Amino acid sequence: MAKQVTVENLSVLFGSDKAKEQALKMIDEGYSVGDIREETGVTVANMNVNFDIQPDELFVIVGLSGSGKSTFIRTLNLLNKPTRGDIKINGESLLGLSKEALRSYRRKDVSMVFQHFGLLSHRSVLENVEYPLEIQKVNKKERIEKSRAALEQVGLKDWENSMPSELSGGMRQRVGLARALVNDPELLLMDEPYSALDPLIRREMQNELLNLDDSSERTIVFITHDMNEAFRIGDRIALMRDAEVVQIGTPLDFFKNPANDYVKDFIADVDKSRILKARNIMRKPLNVVTLDMTAKQARTKMEDTQSEYAFVVNEDKEYLGFIVAQDLEKSEARSLKKFLKEDHHVLRRNTYLSDALKALQSSTYDVAVLDKKQHLRGVISNDEIIAALAE
Template sequence: MAKPVTIQNSSVVFGNHAQKKAAIELLDGELSPQEIRERTGATVAVRNVNLDIKEGELFVIVGLSGSGKSSLIRTLNLLNRPATGKTFVGDRNLLEMSKKELRRYRRNDVSMVFQNFALLTHRTVIRNVQYPLEIQGVSKKEYTERAEEAIRMVGLEGWEHYMPSQLSGGMRQRVGLARALTNDPEVLLMDEPYSALDPLIRREMQNELIKLEDEMDRTIIFITHDMNEAFRLGDRIALMKDAEMVQIGKPDEFFDNPASDYVRNFIADVDKTRILKVRSIMNKPAYIAKQGDRVKDTLEAVKKRELSFTYVTDENRKFLGYVTLDQLKRSRGKTIDRLINEDETVIYRNAFLREAWPKLKEAEYALPVVDGKGRLRGVLDYDVVVDALAD
């Protein structure tokens, strides 16, 4: 079961005991981490961070090298012990766990995928994947089954008995992911897992993670320094700078409401077509006709709104097609039903703009946007997309 993760006023400080003590005194003051280091000799890697990560969320932490991302994520498996604050997974405060509880938490409830894969080079793929279960004393039958299932989930069937050195970078990272999934963790931590991969493989791995997130009931915290990756993957994103959070929000919110010039600059190079979804920029149709409507009424409605066509749905809002102004003017029939042009070209509201673009370029009319059940939810116009991408 996925669990929410709550980080309250958390700080991570590196240094000896006296240095840390002196630095902690200064956390609430005005000095920058740089100035605190000069004064005390301690490094403030994370400073008074608050995060509320929902259960099942794919939450991305992004920031430049040295901003404190790894230091923060490592507080969630206690590889780093925060100097201040509280850390909850579900309703358990990690900082109040006994040694025994902590050991159990680390083995059963949380897993981490690392940038450098961190595989055991002398073990085969399946023996790497089963390793966390093996050391827990799970029976051979069970760990084999669970390792095979995890290998299937990451698409590595057939490679079970190869050595890591015989695999490509992307495949090695799949092994790392499979290993992290075998203990069926409540919280999955991924620290720049794709940074070492080629762009194409990387895109493929991102798409698979989006799919896996749909299939799995798991809270995922994903770290990257690549803004495009952050926006593609993240349900929400937290931008970190100099040990602090600069902005936390959904992808569109960073564009619509950047918190500072720093944020504005950070997102300047983001390819919006890859990260903006259709639903975030579609409009409401100006008018929707229903199956069975009279020609006379429809013509009037279309004229009044100065439209050249209207969409038609059934009574459950399922999209059927469109009727043009010319057709309505020429028609001798009573209802519009025989005029409906059935058009297969629809756009899904959860598609990325890039996926919708080819259809949009060829379309003569603004395109209907539908949900998974085929219901008309909006309309997407070529000009609107061009505008959204321009600013």
């Protein structure tokens, strides 16, 4: 299961203990980060940060250099300690973990990808990816199997015997990602992983990340200073400025209701039609039935949700098609199989809205939005797409 992260009133300060105490008081009195530094010499890197990251979410933190992004992500695996406040993973306080539990959390549950790859130059690609498993004392055979699978996931299957120096920047970053994926972490932390790459490779890597995320049960926290990148990949985004979160929301929230002029400026250069995807505006459908329901149960569900039709999934939540209330009228059928209609549009959740619009044309029903595994993730209507692009 992917992890839920709860950040509660988190402040991270750098300085001597005594000075930090004074700085915390100044925070409570409403002084700015600049004033606090001048008065106490303390750097306030994160100030009163509060938010939740949902399981499975691709959560992006964006902000200018020095705004506190790396400090935050490093606090998520306790490379930094909160000066005040707490972080909870699936409801459990990180600060309360025993040494042993913390070690296990770092080794098994969470992985981190860095901007500057951090590969070991004297080790081959495969040996680099094996490294985290080596530390966990996993046996050689299993290490190699898992590392090969991770390399395949990032498209580097044929490079396992190469040395890092023989690879391009994009390929090195892929090795870094494979190394982070090798223990199949439920929480993946990525600190500006693509900032050192040129724009074309960067875009390719963003698409690959979306694709990878589409087929996994994993929470991802991704840091960038590029708003276009943030909006291209983020389900939700937190914009940081001077240690604080200025705004948090979906890309559409930012376009619709920018919190202030700073946010407006920040998103001024973003091209909405090249950013917004089906996943950004889809809704959770209420009118969902499973194929093994009786016609009567399905009718009740549609009545309860005031729908004339319903989406049909199997027990694994895979989307199968839809049924129409009219067809089921008075039927006593034990299964929905014979009513199933399969001949209508579906959308992949990473489809750009501009492309979705072309595909849907004038469909009047809600359309199912699916991930790579054909799971029903949400629904969307033609009108909603038009409205989102027009705003």
